[in-house]
Amino acid sequence: MQANGYLLPANEATNHVQARSGDGRGSGEKAKPSNRVRLNGNIVRRKPGKRIQEYWDIDLPGFGLRVNPGGRRTWFVLFRQRGKLRRLSLGTSRDITPAMARRLARAKLAEVALDGLPTRRKTRAAQKSDAPLLRDYAERFWADYARHWKPSTRKRNESAIFKEILGAFGDRRIDDLAKGDILFWRDSFVERPGVFNRTLPVFSVMMGYAERLGLRPRGSNPCKGTPRYKRKPMERFLSAHEYARLATALRDYEAEQPLYVAAIRLLIFTGARCGEIEQLRWEWVQEPRLMLPDSKTGAKIVYLNRQAIDVIASLPDRKATGLLFPSFRNPDKPISLGIHWSKIRNRAALPDVRLHDLRHSFASVAIRNNISLMVIGKLLGHALAETTTRYAHLSDEIVADAAERVSGSIARLIGVGQ
Known part of the structure; x- marks a missing residue:
């Protein structure tokens, strides 16, 4: 074995880790045969x-x-580099396949084996075609792309690019990033899986745009195929008793902040998104509909029921144009329901209910009333049918009850169980 950059013999790697894992064997004792397998x-x-x-x-x-x-299975590679024994995590078995883990391990070991060896000098042509650092490219990407995003999206993506992406790869060349770099970067988000899931698509768009600019080879996007972290959907549905408590809290709070209460009631009765109601304008109100020119999924129609129409009719100073729910400090800016919602939900003893859960609850009540998923998707303004199917499990009880009633009727017809 050579000291600088060459692979460890299998027994040295195995013995070293067994000694660290505390299984009671000395570093000189060989591993059990069962621990050396084809992975x-x-x-x-x-x-x-x-x-x-x-x-x-x-x-x-x-x-x-x-x-x-506990069942967590992590691929890794052990190697000696510059006289030091190092271990590098490649990802978990849930995220990457054995074949992919093997390719990453082989690539890392090959990289280490070449460490310190002389490399061929670049030709002048190659030096002239050097791609910029990601930090420099990000400025151009932002200038070209940011204007096409909505303000809320722009704010979120700005943090993803200039904090998360540049914080990790800012000093790397744009054409130097490979699939393995993205997977290693992914491991650093174990405690912040949501941040990674939001940042990865932005990074993928950046890499794709770099290809179109000729800064990376076509089809070389290293973000493609990188798995996101699986997260349990945050779903909370109000029960009948909880709706009653919320109604009481809204009545009590109405004397203090009638405009905010009206906006929350409109959320309850329409199933609309919070931002859609906060930024609602009078020119979009065309009863019995709200004709939104833009939303998360593009232009959208929100259907108004009698209760929602009554909420709008109760608003003072109806105008031809302008915000339905303007801020008290600046009438040209919309209200923000977050702070007031915290007070209302605490009065209702519902501290874990988010504003977006009112939208989930709207869907759950619709299912309990035997409304089809296709219609519910239309009411909520879902662009994809797959989005609405997240509520399909709520209909299990209704289906089970229907099956019970049908089987009971058949039993009576054939004289069983009488």
């Missing part, structure tokens, strides 16, 4: 033990799989 899907499906287990690949020295008692 593939069969190994991933093995049940975890009561202690940490580490498996080593028999074909690629240094490539391993760490299995925690």
Whole structure:
């Protein structure tokens, strides 16, 4: 074994990690044969033990799989670089396949093996075609792209680009980023999965635009195929008793802030998004509809029921144009419901209910009233039918009740159970 950049023998890598994992064996003791296997899907499906287990690949020295008692399985590669033993996580078995993990491990080991060796000098032509640093490219991308985003999207994407992306890759060349870099970067968001899920699409757009500008080869977007973190959907539905408590809290708060209460009632009766109601303008009110020229999914129609029409009719100073719910401090700016909603939900003893949960609850009540998912999607303004299917599980109880009634009727017809 050479000291600088060459791969570790399989027994050295195995012994080192076994000594660190505290399994009671000395560093000079060889691993059990069962720990040296061919790392593939069969190994991933093995049940975890009561202690940490580490498996080593028999074909690629240094490539391993760490299995925690809780079931988390992490691919890694162990190598010696510049005289130091290093371990690099490649991702979990839920995020990348054994074949992908093997390719990443092989690429890293090849990179380490070449570390310190002389490299071919670039030709003048190659030096002239050098792509810019990501930090410099981001300024051009922002100038070209930001004007096409909505203000809320622009604000969110600005943080994603100039904080998250440039914070990690700002000093890298735009054409130097590879798939492995994105996967390693993904691991740094274990504690902030939502931030990664929002940042990755922005990064992908940046890489795609770089291809169109000729700064990267066509079809080389390193973000494509990178899995997002799986997150449990945040869904909260109000029960009948909770609706009653909310109604009482709204009546009590109406004397203090009638405009805010009216806006929240409009959210309840329409299932609209919070921003759609906050920024609602009189010129868009065409009863029995709200004709929104723009929304999260583009132009949208919000259908008004009798209760929603009554809420709008109760508003003072109806005008031909302007905001329905203007801010008291600046009539040209819309209200912000967040602060007042916190007070209202606390009065209703519903501290975990978000404003967006009023939209979820609208859908759940519609399902309990046997309204089809297709119609619910139309009411909520979903651009894709797949978005509405998230509420499909709410109809299980209704379907089960219908099955019970049908089977009961058949039983009576054939004289069973009488």
